[in-house]
Each structure stands twice: as structure tokens, then as C-alpha cells.
Amino acid sequence: MSPVKGKIERIYKILKANLPLPEPRNLPPVEELVLTILSQNTSDRNRDLAWKRLKGKFSSMEEVAEAPLEEIESAIKPAGLYRQKARRIKEVLNILKERFGGLRIPLKGEELYEFLLSLKGVGPKTAAVVSLFSFGEPYFPVDTHIFRVSNRIPLAKGRTRKEVQEKLNSLVPDRLKKELHLLLIELGRSFCRPTPNCSACPIREHCDFAKGFPSREGKGRKE
Numbered sequence: 001m002s003p004v005k006g007k008i009e010r011i012y013k014i015l016k017a018n019l020p021l022p023e024p025r026n027l028p029p030v031e032e033l034v035l036t037i038l039s040q041n042t043s044d045r046n047r048d049l050a051w052k053r054l055k056g057k058f059s060s061m062e063e064v065a066e067a068p069l070e071e072i073e074s075a076i077k078p079a080g081l082y083r084q085k086a087r088r089i090k091e092v093l094n095i096l097k098e099r100f101g102g103l104r105i106p107l108k109g110e111e112l113y114e115f116l117l118s119l120k121g122v123g124p125k126t127a128a129v130v131s132l133f134s135f136g137e138p139y140f141p142v143d144t145h146i147f148r149v150s151n152r153i154p155l156a157k158g159r160t161r162k163e164v165q166e167k168l169n170s171l172v173p174d175r176l177k178k179e180l181h182l183l184l185i186e187l188g189r190s191f192c193r194p195t196p197n198c199s200a201c202p203i204r205e206h207c208d209f210a211k212g213f214p215s216r217e218g219k220g221r222k223e
């Protein structure tokens with residue numbers, strides 16, 4: 001096993017023993033897709049509020065697909081960028097209907113990931129989230145928390161989330177992808193925040209950033 005893969009396994013075990021494992025959402029694929037579009041550039045709280053309002057206003061995603069744009073916009077307003085997001089949601093739902101004859105995505109593996117990526121407003125993280133959580137496909141989504149944590153430890157370094165995602169996707173064993181993704185987000189929320197709490201962090205012994213690297217940047221332990 002390569003050193004970094006060994007490190008990933010060790011960190012996974014420590015995080016699992018020390019952090020609560022957040023419940024995955026387990027939404028149907030099309031709902032997960034809509035929710036991840038809502039979640040772009042907003043807080044979890046605003047996303048959840050917009051999602052609740054959307055679900056309260058429409059009884060199904062089919063209804064959302066048929067609804068006037070303004071009604072979707074007013075339902076999802078708390079998510080921010082609501083005009084753009086409403087247009088994207090409607091477009092995506094209608095592409096599914098045209099391509100697959102209904103609101104379903106009968107694809108697997110790379111074909112599924114590439115199809116998701118081809119949808120306007122769906123980037124590598126969203127495509128990987130939907131592939132992993134709704135289809136059980138082995139992808140490792142990298143959000144802002146994981147990007148920060150991964151570069152600090154480091155697990156995989158990169159200048160963009162896409163770059164880090166590609167590296168972690170091949171480094172993290174498939175059996176760990178779901179849980180490690182959730183645990184690293186939890187780590188990023190609880191300890192490894194933009195100003196990290198290294199002294200209380202359960203993986204400080206395994207983290208270069210906590211040991212003062214890269215000190216040459218003169219940034220200490222802050223970002």
C-alpha cells in the first residue's frame with residue numbers, strides 16, 4: 001500500500017472513532033440532483049429552507065418540471081441566485097423527460113457521471129454527490145471543507161476542487177468513499193474550519209499543517 005493510502009486508512013479510523021458520522025440523505029436521484037443545484041453558493045441552512053418550501057409547494061418533481069418559472073423562483077428564494085437556480089432546475093428536469101421519457105436516470109458508472117456533468121449547472125462535485133449517494137457509484141465528491149482539509153493534512157493537494165477530487169477519487173478505496181467523505185466534512189465543520197482548532201483535533205498527530213508546515217509561507221496555523 002502506498003504511504004498516502006496508508007495515511008488515508010489511518011485517518012479514516014481515527015475520524016470514525018472520534019466524530020459523529022452524519023446521516024447521508026439517501027434521496028431519490030432526481031431529488032438529490034435538484035437539492036444539489038439548490039445548495040450551490042449558499043449555506044446548508046438556506047438550502048434546507050428552500051428545499052422545504054419547494055417540497056411544500058409542489059407534490060412531486062414532475063409538478064416542478066411543469067410549473068411556471070416564477071412559482072419555482074418564489075419557492076426557492078431563500079437559496080439565493082433563485083432565478084438562475086429555478087431555470088436550471090426546470091431545464092434539468094425537462095432534459096431528463098426528453099432523454100429518458102420520464103424523471104429517471106437509467107445510467108451507470110462513467111456514463112452516469114459524464115451525463116450528470118453535461119447538465120448545465122452541474123459541476124464535478126454535484127455529479128459525484130449524485131453518483132455516490134443516489135446510485136452507490138464509487139465517486140469521491142470534494143466540497144469546500146474537504147478541499148481545505150485535504151490540502152492541509154495533506155491527503156491530496158491541488159489548486160482547485162476538481163484537481164483534489166480527481167486525486168482523492170483514485171486514492172480513496174471505494175469501500176471508504178461514502179463514510180470518509182462525510183467524516184472529512186464533519187472534520188472541516190468542527191475542527192478544521194478556516195481558522196482551525198488544531199490543539200483539539202483528533203488527527204493532529206497526522207497533520208503537517210498542525211506541525212507548522214508549510215511554515216515557509218509564514219501563515220502559522222491560519223489560512
Ligand code: SF4
Nearest residue numbers: 192196198201207210
Ligand atoms: S490538525 Fe488542524 S489543520 Fe490538521 S486537520 Fe486538524 S484542524 Fe485541520
